[in-house]
Amino acid sequence: MALWAISLGSAEAQLSLAKVFSSGMVLQRDQPIQVWGKATPGAVVSVRLFDTAATRSKMTQKEARVAADSTWQLALEAQKANARPQVLQVISNRDTLTLNDLLIGDIWICAGQSNMAFMPKNDRFAAASLQNATNPKLRLLNYQPSVSVYDVPYTVGEIPNLQPEHFYLPSTWQTADSVSARDFSAVGFYFGQMVQRETGVPIGLITVAVGGSPAEAWVRPQTVAGNANLEPMFRGDWLDNPSLEPWCIERGYQNLDNLLATNLALPGDSLGVNHPFKPGFLYQAGIAPLLGLSIRGVLWYQGESNALSLRRVQQHEQLFPALVRDWRQQWRQGDFPFYFCQLSSIGTEKGYRSEHWPEFRDSQRRMAETIPNTGMAVTSDVGHPSDVHPTDKKTVSERLARVALADTYGRKIAARGPSPQKVRQQGKQIILTFQNSDKALKTKDAQPLAGFELEDKAGIRHPAQATISGNKVHVIKPENSNWQRVLYGWQPFSAGNLQNAAGLPASTFQLNIAVSD
Structure with a gap:
């Protein structure tokens, strides 16, 4: 893990905390508080957390011995949410690191x-x-990234930033x-x-x-091991990988060409030169x-x-x-x-x-x-x-x-837009039933319902008229066609305006049409 040396008490010691730790941070409530960093191998690191407004008797403290590779890690006991400023102290030999104004949340x-x-x-x-x-x-x-993702060439001075x-x-x-x-x-x-x-x-x-x-x-390369559809994305030089997005490869060359033309060693591995x-x-x-x-x-x-x-x-x-x-x-x-x-x-x-x-x-x-x-x-x-x-x-x-x-927080509020649960044909209509209607469906700004289409057996889409009735949408079915699918919001720039009573919109969707009993 990348580490950031916050302070050094002597030339010999290298007590440090991981980069993510600093004054003003939030520590996760209701879970063991993991703290890690580096120090002199064999030394003991003591970490304590206490509330500046409380007595030291309420302090939580743990110790860990530093491994041979200079790393240490420990877990303080879980804490409840607390908006009062906390202090985290890390002590090893003569070195002390102090982080102030920490909250638990x-x-x-x-x-x-x-x-x-x-x-x-x-x-x-x-x-x-x-x-x-x-x-x-x-x-x-x-x-924030230290190199650009726009179409600009990276300089020799930016090579370290590719680590x-x-x-x-x-x-x-x-x-x-x-x-x-x-x-x-x-x-x-x-x-x-x-x-x-x-x-x-x-x-x-x-x-x-x-x-x-x-x-x-x-994504870690190991994540897709055994997946025949995804493994090729993590195989060979990424700048010459047809499984990836051509635009991403093009941008990679725009950024890296200048460096690839040199004989300098560039950060990378079996998948090629590093790049975001x-x-x-x-x-x-x-x-x-x-x-x-x-x-x-x-x-x-x-x-x-x-x-x-x-x-x-x-x-x-x-x-x-x-x-x-x-x-x-x-x-x-x-x-x-x-x-x-x-x-x-x-x-x-x-x-x-x-x-x-x-x-x-x-x-x-x-x-x-x-x-x-x-x-x-x-x-x-x-x-x-x-x-x-x-x-x-x-x-x-x-x-x-x-x-x-x-x-996550258990509030009883409308959280999602209308979601189609069932679609069926009934006479001259196709009826869609929605959940998450929040009592009733409506349209944005009270405009007529828009964005619905029907697809015929040939795969051709046709705009369709539709109306709202409670938690249902009735799509008018034109005659003399066999319809196989109903679509909503199926445009790159969506024309859909279906919402629930809380004003949360319905997602783009397509559903096969079931024949009514």
């Missing part, structure tokens, strides 16, 4: 690509949100305010604001998102260093780089469950919550390759229903016709927060 990891990395300063609600950003019970740890331990710029925990929040993840920040406000529990957010990154960059889009690299750089840290869950917003072809969509439908399963196994905290944002909407008119986004969104819908302890925020109604980075991240993150508040 819930830690959420924010990962994915550019829509998770998208910052509050660029959000449409930036002015008001940043003006009200200060919250002593919301803490932020912002890891996993140097890929992210150094960072420390900050209390949320207008300065620390402006360059953080907007989705993460707004999520944290809402959850902290509604629960009163201190919230810590760690962002490791990297723009453009494909899902496979966040290389399979497995971001897991190694961003996730592995956090695995010792107890957390509450993960927030994920990613998919654009895995939705540029039908082949990639189908890959992702196997890759994403493998990612979730492996992260949970590596963290060793059971099936912790893993909440994700659905891809939004964007048109193809300006050349963006979004023609397979409906398939991707529907795939995400189905995975949210089948992967244990997951939840999804639908975002297709707040997309942009020509911008892959919609600027309304507040709505997106508050929907994600609703899922967490309902499923």
Whole structure:
């Protein structure tokens, strides 16, 4: 694990804590508090945690002996949520490290690509949100890449940054305010604001998102062993791998060509030169260093780089469950919550390759229903016709927060949009029954119901009229055709406007039509 030397008491000792530890951090409540670092081999490290407002009799303390490789690790006993400042002291020989202003609460990891990395300063609600950003019970740890993911050549001076331990710029925990929040993840920040406000529990957010990154960059190669469809993604030089996304490979060459032309040794392994889009690299750089840290869950917003072809969509439908399963196994905290944002909407008119986004969104819908302890925020109604980075991240993150508040924090609130449960033909209509209607279905802004289509036996789609009746949608069936499938929101830039009474939208979906009895 990457380590950060906080202080040195002598030339001989090298007492340090892992990078994730600093003053101002949040420690995960209700779970053993893992603490680790480096020190002189054979020495004893003592760690104690105490409340600055309480007596030392309430202090929790543990000791560990440093291994021959200079590493040490121990677990303090679990603590209840506590918004009073705590002190963590680490002592070994003559060295003492002191971290102040620690809170006990819930830690959420924010990962994915550019829509998770998208910052509050660029959000449409930036002015008001940043003006009200200060919250002593919301803490932020912002890891940002040290190299660009745009189409610029890397320089010789950036070669060290391609080592996993140097890929992210150094960072420390900050209390949320207008300065620390402006360059953080907007989705993460707004999520944290809402959850902290509604629960009163201190919230810590760690962002490791990297723009453009494909899902496979966040997956260990060992995760896909034995999967004939996924193993080829992790075989041979990634810059010459036809199983991967051509756009990602092209960007890799744009960044690395300048260095590949030299005779310099470049960081890498059997999969090729390191790069943020290389399979497995971001897991190694961003996730592995956090695995010792107890957390509450993960927030994920990613998919654009895995939705540029039908082949990639189908890959992702196997890759994403493998990612979730492996992260949970590596963290060793059971099936912790893993909440994700659905891809939004964007048109193809300006050349963006979004023609397979409906398939991707529907795939995400189905995975949210089948992967244990997951939840999804639908975002297709707040997309942009020509911008892959919609600027309304507040709505997106508050929907994600609703899922967490309902499923993780036990709040009795509407958390999901309408979900189709049954479809059947009856006379001249096709009737769809929905759950999560929150008493009744409705349309956005009280406009006529839109976005429904019927597919005939030849696979041709036809726009369809539809009406709402309670928790059902009645689709008018044109005569003289045999219909096999009903679709909703099946456009790259979705025309769907179906919501429940709480204003939460329905996902893109397609369902086979059953003949009525």
